[in-house]
Amino acid sequence: MNRAFRLLRRRLVGSVPVLLVVVVGSFLLLEAAPGDAVDAYVVSVGGDAGMIEALRQSWGLDASPMTRLAAYLWALLHLDLGHSVAFSRPVLSVVLERLPNTLLLMGCATALSFFLGSALGIVAGARPGSFRDRFLSIGSLALYAIPGFWLALVLTIVFSVELRWLPLSGMETIASGKTGPARALDIARHLVLPVTSLGLIYLALYLRIMRAGMAEVWRMDFALAARARGISRRRIVWRHVARNALLPLVTMLGLQSAAMLGGSVVIESVFSIPGLGRLAQEAVGARDTPLLIGIILVSAVLVVAINLLVDIAYASLDPRVGASEAGA
Amino acid sequence: MRLVRLFRSPEAISGLVILGLLGAMALAAPWLFPRDPLSIAGPPLLRPFQDWALPLGTDRLGRDVVAGLFHGARTSLAVGLAAAAASILVGSVVGTAAGFAGGFVDEVLMRITDAFQTVPGFLLSLALVSVIGPSLGVVVVAIALSSWTGPARIARAEVLSIRERDYVASARVIGMHPVEIALREVLPNALPPVLALSSVIVAAAILTEAALSFLGLGDPNRVTWGGMISEGRAVLRSAPFLSIIPGIALVLAVLGVYLAGEGVVESSAAREGQA
Amino acid sequence: MRPLLSIRSLGVHYVSYGSEVHALGDVDLDLQAGERLAIIGESGSGKSTLARAIAGLLPPSVRLDGSVDWPGLGHQAQNGRDIGFVFQDPASSLDPVMSVGDQVAEVAHANLDMEWPAARKLAIELLDRVRLPEPSALATSYPHQLSGGQKQRVAIAAAIAGRPKLLIADEATSALDTIVQAEIVALIRQLVADDGMALLFVSHDIALAVNLADRIAVFRHGRLVEVAATDELISAPQSTYAKALLAAHLGLDTRLEAEP
Numbered sequence: 001m002n003r004a005f006r007l008l009r010r011r012l013v014g015s016v017p018v019l020l021v022v023v024v025g026s027f028l029l030l031e032a033a034p035g036d037a038v039d040a041y042v043v044s045v046g047g048d049a050g051m052i053e054a055l056r057q058s059w060g061l062d063a064s065p066m067t068r069l070a071a072y073l074w075a076l077l078h079l080d081l082g083h084s085v086a087f088s089r090p091v092l093s094v095v096l097e098r099l100p101n102t103l104l105l106m107g108c109a110t111a112l113s114f115f116l117g118s119a120l121g122i123v124a125g126a127r128p129g130s131f132r133d134r135f136l137s138i139g140s141l142a143l144y145a146i147p148g149f150w151l152a153l154v155l156t157i158v159f160s161v162e163l164r165w166l167p168l169s170g171m172e173t174i175a176s177g178k179t180g181p182a183r184a185l186d187i188a189r190h191l192v193l194p195v196t197s198l199g200l201i202y203l204a205l206y207l208r209i210m211r212a213g214m215a216e217v218w219r220m221d222f223a224l225a226a227r228a229r230g231i232s233r234r235r236i237v238w239r240h241v242a243r244n245a246l247l248p249l250v251t252m253l254g255l256q257s258a259a260m261l262g263g264s265v266v267i268e269s270v271f272s273i274p275g276l277g278r279l280a281q282e283a284v285g286a287r288d289t290p291l292l293i294g295i296i297l298v299s300a301v302l303v304v305a306i307n308l309l310v311d312i313a314y315a316s317l318d319p320r321v322g323a324s325e326a327g328a
Numbered sequence: 329m330r331l332v333r334l335f336r337s338p339e340a341i342s343g344l345v346i347l348g349l350l351g352a353m354a355l356a357a358p359w360l361f362p363r364d365p366l367s368i369a370g371p372p373l374l375r376p377f378q379d380w381a382l383p384l385g386t387d388r389l390g391r392d393v394v395a396g397l398f399h400g401a402r403t404s405l406a407v408g409l410a411a412a413a414a415s416i417l418v419g420s421v422v423g424t425a426a427g428f429a430g431g432f433v434d435e436v437l438m439r440i441t442d443a444f445q446t447v448p449g450f451l452l453s454l455a456l457v458s459v460i461g462p463s464l465g466v467v468v469v470a471i472a473l474s475s476w477t478g479p480a481r482i483a484r485a486e487v488l489s490i491r492e493r494d495y496v497a498s499a500r501v502i503g504m505h506p507v508e509i510a511l512r513e514v515l516p517n518a519l520p521p522v523l524a525l526s527s528v529i530v531a532a533a534i535l536t537e538a539a540l541s542f543l544g545l546g547d548p549n550r551v552t553w554g555g556m557i558s559e560g561r562a563v564l565r566s567a568p569f570l571s572i573i574p575g576i577a578l579v580l581a582v583l584g585v586y587l588a589g590e591g592v593v594e595s596s597a598a599r600e601g602q603a
Numbered sequence: 604m605r606p607l608l609s610i611r612s613l614g615v616h617y618v619s620y621g622s623e624v625h626a627l628g629d630v631d632l633d634l635q636a637g638e639r640l641a642i643i644g645e646s647g648s649g650k651s652t653l654a655r656a657i658a659g660l661l662p663p664s665v666r667l668d669g670s671v672d673w674p675g676l677g678h679q680a681q682n683g684r685d686i687g688f689v690f691q692d693p694a695s696s697l698d699p700v701m702s703v704g705d706q707v708a709e710v711a712h713a714n715l716d717m718e719w720p721a722a723r724k725l726a727i728e729l730l731d732r733v734r735l736p737e738p739s740a741l742a743t744s745y746p747h748q749l750s751g752g753q754k755q756r757v758a759i760a761a762a763i764a765g766r767p768k769l770l771i772a773d774e775a776t777s778a779l780d781t782i783v784q785a786e787i788v789a790l791i792r793q794l795v796a797d798d799g800m801a802l803l804f805v806s807h808d809i810a811l812a813v814n815l816a817d818r819i820a821v822f823r824h825g826r827l828v829e830v831a832a833t834d835e836l837i838s839a840p841q842s843t844y845a846k847a848l849l850a851a852h853l854g855l856d857t858r859l860e861a862e863p
Contacts, residue, residue, distance in 0.1 A: 017439045018442040018446055019443075021439055021440050021442070021443035022443045022446060022447055025443065029455055029459060032460070033459045138339075141583070141586055141587070141590075142579075142583060144586065145580075145583035145586060146579050146582075147538055147539065147575070147579070149538075149542050150557055150571070150575035150578060150579070153560075153561065153564065153571045153575070154572065154575065156564070157564060157571075161564065161565055220695060222695060222696055222697055222698045222699075224660060224690075224696075225688070225690055225696040225697070225761075226698070227660060227682060228658055228660055228682050228683070228686070228688035228690075228762075229683045229687075229709075229713070229761055229762065229764075229765070230681060230710065230713050231709060231710070231713050232713060235709070235713070239709075240698050240701070243700060243701075244699070247700070258445060258446060258447065258448045258449065259448065259449065259450075261448040262448035262449055262451055262474075263450065265448075265451065265454065265539075265543075266542060266543065269543060280451055280454060281454075281543055283458075284454055284455075284458040284543075284545065287458070289455075289458070289459060292451075292454070292455050292458060293455070295451065296448075296451050296452065296455060299447065299448050299451055300443075300447050303446045303447075303448070304446060317700070318699075318700055319699075319700060319745040319747070320699060320747050
């Protein structure tokens with residue numbers, strides 16, 4: 001546990017400069033956007049020319065860019081992400097309101113793609129070159145080429161429009177008055193298509209990585225050594241080959257979190273799920289740059305957090321992690 | 329010899345055939361469909377295979393779907409290739425600089441790379457297009473901005489291993505300028521592994537462009553497959569083909585890029601294995 | 604007396620870049636129960652191929668002809684319970700993410716129908732038998748925490764955990780430095796004597812072979828050149844190749860050096 005703790009501390013310290021770069025980048029984007037925070041505030045709250053000048057001065061917007069960047073950083077440290085034009089509310093509260101839906105969507109899509117993808121990857125990689133292997137590898141390549149938003153539309157046509165098995169859009173039935181398990185089931189039914197649309201491309205990706213990883217591990221001596229020791233093929237596949245091939249997949253899970261967050265923008269917009277992604281699209285539509293930047297910042301923090309979790313998971317799966325720095 | 333092996337793999341052949349067809353579609357579009365594909369060509373919502381002048385029917389405004397597909401191929405392939413070229417160029421330059429300079433420069437460049445990998449690329453593209461405004465050039469830049477990090481990391485790793493090799497050391501001994509060494513000796517040798525990544529980058533660029541257009545952030549003056557799919561959404565119940573047809577073109581394009589890319593990588597790996 | 608292992612006109616062929624390679628041809632060899640046989644030859648002589656062919660560890664694309672029979676067993680040998688196999692590189696023959704205790708225990712579990720707790724207990728005893736320090740603590744460690752010699756001891760413990768009749772050591776000492784090499788050879792000698800196992804000791808090092816084996820088989824270019832009792836081979840080699848090998852090696856008197 002000590003080992004994991006040291007790793008965690010190192011990663012946390014390492015993510016500070018990265019987030020700093022993200023913040024500076026966000027600041028530059030905000031500067032590049034037409035209009036400033038005062039314009040945004042006045043559009044949503046209202047005010048006359050005199051008040052605008054006063055606000056500019058009190059918010060320090062007439063100061064030099066460096067001073068403004070410092071002020072921006074200072075505000076961020078106090079969790080002040082600015083004011084949303086479209087919602088007439090602080091950006092952070094709008095973002096936090098939408099975050100849980102996106103986390104639920106991403107969590108389910110990750111679980112689906114990771115477990116099913118790795119399981120199918122094991123099936124394909126258990127016997128390299130077999131019919132099952134070739135079938136799954138070509139199938140996954142085809143799946144990997146399907147854009148999520150289009151898949152979402154096709155699934156909607158089939159399952160919501162034609163078969164009427166699943167709801168067309170939304171996160172849950174509005175004003176249904178459902179509570180407890182009934183509400184959970186309702187949400188689950190609403191999530192089937194979005195989760196599938198978002199997760200399928202990653203399922204294909206994880207399948208391919210798992211399969212390639214297994215092929216690599218099969219070539220290693222210890223797979224042959226286990227056979228020489230009379231270990232059953234089943235146990236070699238699951239406990240030795242798959243177990244080792246799982247490691248790069250876990251790393252991938254962290255790396256793909258940013259991409260999946262991006263993918264959820266389109267999926268949420270197709271299914272009208274009130275999450276972070278749809279919020280981003282709304283921000284674009286309303287030219288609400290502070291909100292958009294706020295979403296980017298929160299996403300970056302989220303990605304850093306997910307990667308930390310993945311690092312901890314990895315450290316518990318691979319005893320070699322941190323071994324070289326045991327003395328540090 | 330290498331080409332022969334490339335044509336032996338069924339995956340590579342199908343990939344190249346698909347890409348060849350799409351390339352031909354893109355090139356032939358202005359001759360086969362000289363009219364503006366955004367102009368009205370017939371009655372609205374004509375179903376496919378009804379009128380041989382409009383074989384795949386028309387959309388909600390009466391625009392020709394086939395003409396849209398052909399002109400859309402132009403946009404998709406152009407944006408995909410341009411964005412991939414830009415991201416490989418930027419990535420290789422940044423990666424080479426980081427790996428070659430080392431020390432503080434390397435540290436700063438790599439933290440910037442980390443930052444770009446931490447921000448969801450699609451959100452970044454979205455923000456950029458929304459701030460500057462949608463046009464083909466901005467879309468290309470936006471996509472490149474979110475996909476240069478992969479090439480940068482690989483180029484840096486390659487450069488780190490190459491810069492210790494003999495020919496670089498001898499270039500140093502004869503007094504070549506560091507920038508000249510980086511450009512003439514290191515970069516060309518670091519490039520092949522970066523290029524092996526290009527099919528994935530082109531495919532991702534095509535998909536990102538489609539997603540941006542789907543959200544209405546593509547160049548409004550051009551037909552794109554993503555835009556056509558989005559356009560068809562409004563009549564999803566009555567005319568699902570309007571969303572399905574351009575989607576199939578998109579899937580085929582991406583699949584073609586993957587298959588051809590995989591074929592090229594495999595055939596060059598086989599060549600190395602035999603050497 | 605029925606031999607433990609009887610090899611008749613064994614050939615091993617595989618296809619490489621379109622042409623067939625004969626890795627091994629026309630090998631006849633017997634191994635008695637409890638006998639220590641050394642297989643020596645240069646790299647590419649087919650000695651490791653022979654070891655893998657006996658244990659059925661060659662890839663499925665390889666074509667075999669002739670026969671490998673086990674009159675002393677009365678059935679075809681099973682890996683783990685009839686044959687123990689020690690590989691050359693201890694660093695790669697152990698799973699990096701499984702504790703060494705479990706890697707020994709799983710062999711007992713698989714081959715002796717032992718429940719896991721009993722298998723883990725046996726694993727600790729075996730780690731003690733291969734003279735690893737503090738075996739119960741060491742059982743929970745991972746391969747990367749051990750030295751090369753320690754890893755090879757673990758691999759040997761795993762190889763004998765199923766109580767095999769034959770131990771095959773395929774260049775089992777050549778990845779180790781000289782001192783550790785001598786210790787591992789001594790260990791193998793001890794274990795073989797204690798358990799009455801037969802030993803197939805594959806090596807390119809004639810001095811080690813002489814030191815350990817009752818009988819030596821010399822391989823070259825995939826052919827068995829000569830097989831004789833160790834004393835006979837040293838004093839009166841028949842083939843010119845064996846003569847040359849002996850002249851090259853014994854001239855340096857490595858034999859005394861390798862004596863434990």
